[in-house]
Amino acid sequence: MWSSKYTSLVALLNYAPLTLAAPRSAPTNATVSPDYVIVGGGPAGFVLAEQLSKDPKVTVVLLEAGPDTAGVEAIDVPGYAPSLLQTPYTWNYTCEPDPNLEGATTMLHQGRGFGGGAAVNYLGHCRGAPSVFDDWAKISGDDGLRWENFQNDFKATVHYKETPLNYDPHVNKSAYGDGPLELTSPNEDLGFVMNLMKSWANVLKLPWVDLNDGTGLGISSNTNVIRANNRTRDYAPQAYGWQLAGRSNAQQLYNAEVTKIGFKGKRAVSVTYVDPTTDVVTTLTPKEIIIAAGALNSPKLLMLSGVGPADHLKSHNIPVVADIPQIGKNLYDHHFAFMEFEVTSDLETLWQYTQNASFKASAEDEYRTNSSGPLGVPNGSAFALSRIPDEVFDGINATYHTSLPADRAHLIFQYSSSTLQGTTPNVSIISPFVAGAQPEAPGYVELKSSDYRDQPVIYTNYYGSPGDKATILYGYKQLRKIVSDPEISPVLIREIYPGTNVTSDDDLWHAITQGSSTFHHPLGTVALGTVVEGKTWRVKGLKGIRVVDSSTLPNMPTCHIMATVYAYAYHAAQLIKKQDR
Ligand SMILES: Cc1cc2nc3c(=O)[nH]c(=O)nc-3n(C[C@H](O)[C@H](O)[C@H](O)COP(=O)(O)OP(=O)(O)OC[C@H]3O[C@@H](n4cnc5c(N)ncnc54)[C@H](O)[C@@H]3O)c2cc1C
Ligand SMILES: *[C@@H]1O[C@H](CO)[C@@H](O)[C@H](O)[C@H]1NC(C)=O
Ligand SMILES: *[C@@H]1O[C@H](CO)[C@@H](O)[C@H](O)[C@H]1NC(C)=O
Ligand SMILES: *[C@@H]1O[C@H](CO)[C@@H](O)[C@H](O)[C@H]1NC(C)=O
Ligand SMILES: *[C@@H]1O[C@H](CO)[C@@H](O)[C@H](O)[C@H]1NC(C)=O
Ligand SMILES: *[C@@H]1O[C@H](CO)[C@@H](O)[C@H](O)[C@H]1NC(C)=O
Ligand SMILES: *[C@@H]1O[C@H](CO)[C@@H](O)[C@H](O)[C@H]1NC(C)=O
Ligand SMILES: *[C@@H]1O[C@H](CO)[C@@H](O)[C@H](O)[C@H]1NC(C)=O
Ligand SMILES: *[C@@H]1O[C@H](CO)[C@@H](O)[C@H](O)[C@H]1NC(C)=O
Ligand SMILES: *[C@@H]1O[C@H](CO)[C@@H](O)[C@H](O)[C@H]1NC(C)=O
Ligand SMILES: CC(=O)N[C@H]1CO[C@H](CO)[C@@H](O)[C@@H]1O
Numbered sequence: 001m002w003s004s005k006y007t008s009l010v011a012l013l014n015y016a017p018l019t020l021a022a023p024r025s026a027p028t029n030a031t032v033s034p035d036y037v038i039v040g041g042g043p044a045g046f047v048l049a050e051q052l053s054k055d056p057k058v059t060v061v062l063l064e065a066g067p068d069t070a071g072v073e074a075i076d077v078p079g080y081a082p083s084l085l086q087t088p089y090t091w092n093y094t095c096e097p098d099p100n101l102e103g104a105t106t107m108l109h110q111g112r113g114f115g116g117g118a119a120v121n122y123l124g125h126c127r128g129a130p131s132v133f134d135d136w137a138k139i140s141g142d143d144g145l146r147w148e149n150f151q152n153d154f155k156a157t158v159h160y161k162e163t164p165l166n167y168d169p170h171v172n173k174s175a176y177g178d179g180p181l182e183l184t185s186p187n188e189d190l191g192f193v194m195n196l197m198k199s200w201a202n203v204l205k206l207p208w209v210d211l212n213d214g215t216g217l218g219i220s221s222n223t224n225v226i227r228a229n230n231r232t233r234d235y236a237p238q239a240y241g242w243q244l245a246g247r248s249n250a251q252q253l254y255n256a257e258v259t260k261i262g263f264k265g266k267r268a269v270s271v272t273y274v275d276p277t278t279d280v281v282t283t284l285t286p287k288e289i290i291i292a293a294g295a296l297n298s299p300k301l302l303m304l305s306g307v308g309p310a311d312h313l314k315s316h317n318i319p320v321v322a323d324i325p326q327i328g329k330n331l332y333d334h335h336f337a338f339m340e341f342e343v344t345s346d347l348e349t350l351w352q353y354t355q356n357a358s359f360k361a362s363a364e365d366e367y368r369t370n371s372s373g374p375l376g377v378p379n380g381s382a383f384a385l386s387r388i389p390d391e392v393f394d395g396i397n398a399t400y401h402t403s404l405p406a407d408r409a410h411l412i413f414q415y416s417s418s419t420l421q422g423t424t425p426n427v428s429i430i431s432p433f434v435a436g437a438q439p440e441a442p443g444y445v446e447l448k449s450s451d452y453r454d455q456p457v458i459y460t461n462y463y464g465s466p467g468d469k470a471t472i473l474y475g476y477k478q479l480r481k482i483v484s485d486p487e488i489s490p491v492l493i494r495e496i497y498p499g500t501n502v503t504s505d506d507d508l509w510h511a512i513t514q515g516s517s518t519f520h521h522p523l524g525t526v527a528l529g530t531v532v533e534g535k536t537w538r539v540k541g542l543k544g545i546r547v548v549d550s551s552t553l554p555n556m557p558t559c560h561i562m563a564t565v566y567a568y569a570y571h572a573a574q575l576i577k578k579q580d581r
Helices: 008-012 043-052 078-084 131-140 147-157 192-204 241-245 294-304 310-315 350-355 357-370 466-484 505-514 562-577
Strands: 036-039 060-063 090-094 107-111 158-160 181-183 218-220 250-253 257-264 267-274 281-284 288-291 335-338 340-343 383-386 411-416 429-436 444-446 457-459 492-497 516-518 545-547
Touching (some): 043 060, 043 241, 043 562, 090 294, 131 147, 147 158, 147 562, 192 218, 192 383, 192 411, 192 466, 241 250, 257 294, 288 294, 294 444, 335 411, 411 466, 429 466, 466 505, 505 516
Parallel strands (some): 036 060, 036 288, 060 250, 158 181, 288 545
Antiparallel strands (some): 218 383, 257 267, 335 429, 335 516, 340 429, 340 492, 444 457
C-alpha cells in the first residue's frame, strides 16, 4: 500500500542489490505452439501457469514484460518496500489531471517484472467483507465465488506460519490452509503500532479481529506475505515459480512484452512480444491465450489488438476485431487522503533510517545477522476497516453507500511512518491516512495511441460522487480525532499537513484534493460478467482468449486486493482446467 506521489523516498533508502544467477530465462527459445500462453507474470499469471501446467501433457508459456526479480534485495527485504516505486520494477504511470482533485495528477504505479505488484507492494494479505464475493457469484453465475465456497480458494493459496511474538495477533488459524504462499505476523514489539491500534479502537469503536476469516469490520495488525524463517517477502515467483522451473512442459520468460494478440476472424491465434532490452520480436501461436497483465495493461493490450470500444479504436486507426464498449471502463481504486504530523524523534520512523546512520547500521546488522529487527516488518501496515453511520449521509444522495451490506467497510484507516508530502522538514513524521473502501464512481482507461510503448491514458474520477466525497471528508475529520487520543497525543509535536488553521469543510476539502494518493489497487476494467463470461473468463464474442486478473474483478473488495487476486486466479484455474481449449 505504500504510496507517495513523490520520488524522494527512493533516493533516501539506498540499497545494494545482490547479484544471483537467475533461475529463469530471457525470452529466447519459447515453445512456439503451446497449449496456453499466459500474458503477465504477476500473482494471477503465476498461479494460472502453475496450476495449468500441473498436468504434464499441458504446455504453458508465461510471458512477463519486465525483468527477473530474483535476488533483488530491495524486493526481498520487507522494510525496503518504500524504495520500490519508480524503479525498474514499476510502470510509472501518471494519471490525467482529475477535476475532482482540483486538477491534481496521481502516480498510479504498477508492478513490472516477475511477481508484478506482489514484488513491489506492502505485503499485506487481506480478504475483507464476504458479501463482496457473494455479489461476484451473482454477477457471474459462478456459485464457487460465494464466500462460503471461495474461502477455500483463499486457503488453497496460503498457509500461516507461527513466529515467536510478544503480543496476541488475533489470528484465526482456521482461515488459512496449506497453500504455497507463507503468511506470518509482524514479529517485533509492536511499539507505536499498538498505540495506534488502541486509538483506532477508542475512536472508531472497533475490535481487534482477523479480517481474513469472514469478519468485515475491525482492526488488524496485519498478516503479511513474509517467510517466517528469514523474514523475506514471499511472492508469486517464489511461491509458484519453483514448481514451474521443475516442469519441462512450462516456461517462464521475462523481458517479453506482449505488443499484440493476433486474430483470425473472432479467434485469437497469435501472441507477439518484444524483448525491450534487444528489440527482438517473437510470435507464438498457442491454442489459447490468457491475459493477466493487470488492471491497466490488460485493457491496453486488448485495445491495441482491436478489442474494445470501436469508436476509440478507429480514432487511433486500429482495425476493430470486436466492439466491446465496456473495456477500459469501470476502473476502481482505493484512493486515500493523508495528514502529516511531526512526532518525537525517538519514535522509529523512516526518518531514523535516513537521518540516523547508527540506527540504519544497527537495523541492517540485525537483519543480516539474525533475520530480525525493523527491516523484517513493513512499518505502518496495521489498518482498520470501519463503517460510517447512515446519518452522516443525511441530505446527500448516497443510497449506494447507505445500502451496502452490513459487513462492508466504508473506510480504510492506515498510516505511513514517513512523509507523503513533497517538501519535508528534517523531523520524524507519521502520516495517518484514510480511503473510501467501496468507491461508487468509476474512472476509465484508454489508449494514447496505437504505439504499445505509450502509457495508457488514465481518467481516475477519484471521490467522484456526492457519497464518495462525503465518505472521504468524514474519514479525514476522524484522522484528527484519532491522533488526539491519549494513546497517540504524547508523541505528537505538531500538525504539519494540512495545518491546524485548516478547519472549515471547504478548506479541508482543498487539503484532501492536494493531499491524496493511491493504494495502487486498480481493478475492474475488463469486468467479469460484463466483458468476460462467468465461469470461463472468455472475452464474450471471441474464441481462444480469456482474461483472469485484477482487471476482471468486477468491483472493490473492502481492503487490499492482492490476497483476492491470488485466490481468484486459483479458482479460475480449477474451472479452466476442465474446459476445452
Ligand atoms: C505499489 C503497490 C502497492 C500495493 N500494495 C498492496 C498491498 O499492500 N496489499 C495488497 O493486497 N495489494 C497491494 N497492491 C495491489 C496488488 O499488488 C495488485 O492488485 C496485484 O499485484 C494485481 O495482480 P495482477 O496479477 O492482477 O496484476 P499485476 O500484479 O499488475 O501483474 C501484471 C504483470 O503483467 C505484466 N505485464 C503488463 N503488460 C504486459 C505485456 N504487455 N506483456 C507482458 N507482460 C505484461 C506486468 O509487468 C506485471 O508483472 C499494491 C500494488 C502496487 C503496485
Ligand atoms: C536457444 O536455442 C539455440 C539453438 O538451439 C541454442 O544454441 C541456445 O543456447 C538456446 N538458448 C537458450 C537461452 O536456451
Ligand atoms: C520507472 O522509473 C524508473 C526510475 O526512473 C526507471 O528506471 C524505469 O525504467 C521506469 N519504468 C519504465 C517501465 O519505464
Ligand atoms: C474463524 O474462521 C472461521 C472461517 O475460517 C469462521 O467460521 C469462524 O467463525 C472464525 N472463528 C471466530 C472465533 O471468529
Ligand atoms: C528465505 O527462506 C526461504 C525458505 O523459506 C528460501 O527459499 C529463500 O531463498 C530465503 N531467502 C533469502 C534471501 O535468504
Ligand atoms: C540514533 O539511533 C540510535 C540507535 O541506533 C539511538 O540510540 C539514538 O538515540 C538515535 N538518535 C536520534 C537523534 O534519534
Ligand atoms: C542476534 O541475536 C543474538 C541472540 O539474541 C544477540 O545476542 C545478538 O546481539 C543479535 N545480533 C544483532 C546484530 O542484532
Ligand atoms: C442518486 O444517485 C443514484 C446513483 O447512485 C442515481 O441513480 C439516482 O438517480 C440519484 N437520485 C437522485 C434523487 O438524484
Ligand atoms: C537532520 O537532522 C538530524 C538530527 O537532528 C541530523 O543528524 C541530520 O544531519 C539532519 N539532516 C539534514 C539533511 O539536515
Ligand atoms: C494556514 O496557514 C498557512 C501558513 O501560514 C497558510 O499558507 C495557509 O494558507 C493557511 N490556510 C488557511 C485555510 O487558512
Ligand atoms: C511509526 C511506527 O509505527 N513505528 C514502529 C515501526 O515498527 C517498530 C517495530 O518493528 C515499532 O517499534 C515502531 O514503533
